[in-house]
Amino acid sequence: MVEGEEELIRTSVSEVLGEQEAVRESLIPILLRVQEKLSYLPPLAMELIAGALQIPAVDVFGLATFYNQFRLHPPGKYQLQVCMGTACYMVGGKIALDCFERRLGINEGETTPDREFSLERVACVGCCTLAPVVVVNEEVEGRVTPTRVDGILIAFGKKIQPSTGVGEKKGDDGS
Amino acid sequence: MSKQVSISIDGRTITAPEGEKLLWVALENGIYIPNLCAMKEKSHPSGSCRLCYVQVEGRAEPVTSCTLPVTEGLSVQTRSPQVDRLVKSAFELLLSNHRLGCGRCPRRKTCELLKMAKERGLKMKLFHLEPLEWPVEIDDSPKTFAFDRSRCLLCGRCVWICQEVAKVGALGFTGRGIDRRVGTFQELSLAESPCTECGLCIDPCPSGALYFKESK
Incomplete structure (x- = not known):
């Protein structure tokens, strides 16, 4: 608080x-x-x-x-809304959501302790040609690949630890 | 007192006070109808477990007996192909969300699911559904009892007891849909909740989700 x-x-x-x-x-x-x-x-x-x-x-x-209407976590300074409409879901919306969850260390519907980022899933935002879409404070970001996830977070001042590859293999992609 | 009426259950004539719910009339006369969420003292039956179906003469569809008040001349059958099918489906749905392992379950002698299976010839096995495998999460923070959510059937007996009988209000339903569970405020452990550890909720639990530690 x-x-x-x-x-x-x-x-x-x-x-x-x-x-x-x-x-x-x-x-x-x-x-x-x-x-x-x-x-x-x-x-x-x-x-x-x-x-x-x-x-x-x-x-x-x-x-x-x-009720979905109620939120139990404060909105962050940057509100990330990951689209889970049919088109976005099919081309990897879930992957983008997972990436945000992992990078921010929070689950969907939560807010980082410093209140910088909050993460939500939304239904279609109406620009399926850009799928998968993420909306950050009303600004639409299209074609959000895992790399783009890091790009968005870095742009808003999140420090990202470079991946070392150690201990990340298992369960990550099943390879 | 209310007027007595005579009704017929499975061909047996029974007298009962008018307006009493059929489920209780049947159970008090030694006729078994499967049930989970019903509690006689509860003013409004929740009718949510969908197990206590009976076939009422003159009605096309089976009716839940916990919500059916008895009236003069009511004639019901506790079994019919339609009833059996509904009960079987409801039973399998419950079973798919219940961690089996009866050998180590504290309720194995008094389990409502086992009783139902025995009475209705149902198998403690899934035929059409995959089990919902939640991580096993046991809250053993209270001194005398523990709460194993993987055995909980969401019948709501403990919630009602906690709020209306014990007047504590530590337990309640939280979440929605598949995430629905019996929880506490902010999903804290029972020891951190207003729970007074009165233990009134343990006995009504039909499935061994709430149990006294020494009985394990």
Whole structure:
């Protein structure tokens, strides 16, 4: 959590709770409003909401993990959206996603601890001729091969360890 | 008290309080209907395990007995080709997401799946489906019990007990679809969750996912 964030979460949640009736049925609108303000749902916010509605925190968490609409990780400075539409998937969208995951050390849907990069999968972004496509903060990057993945990351200031080849063979490509 | 009605299950005439769910009437009269997610005290049956189907006279399709209130003159058969087929499919789906290994399972004597298989002549084997092989993940952080998610059938009995009987609210359903699981807030271990280790959730578990450590 960055400095001053706890304060921001507390004020945002209490503002939203002031607007909505504190009953279980309002849980979705409350979560949506809180997410609008904070751009994600931090654990503290979910706990505060659960406390106010007098429901178990796990129920709020369960709902937030059920709907794709809710994000549990803050958006990074650079939001990477990897297209998994049919065309992109067929020409290696999954490989691009795997490369990002490995390079950034996070899974799909997560954010790096320094909040520089967040990684998501999206459905078709509408430019299948450029497949596989990655959208970085609304900018479209086409033909994203694993090398291009490194290129994108380097362009945004990510330091990439040169590959040594040692201990990477096994399971990587099955060769 | 509510009015008594007479109904017929597999040709046997039974009197039962009107509005009682058929599943409980049958079980209390020694007629077995497979079930997992049903709990008598629960106000709304979740009807999610799709195992308790019966054939009701006058209805084309089988009906889940946990949601069927008994009425005067109701006549049902617990078995029919349609029912057997539905139960077989539901059973195989559950089995495909359940790590077998009955020899070392703490519930091997009281397992609901084994009981169902015995009663309905089902095999503890997959015919049409590949097993979903999740990495075995056992949360043994509580002092007295442990939770093996690879045996969990998602019946929701422990969740209901935890929230409505124990009034703790440590367990809940998280995720969606194939990632659905019984979890805790932020997927923390039970010891880090609000769990009070009351142990009420252990006995209702039908499949040995939750078990006391010494019983292993």
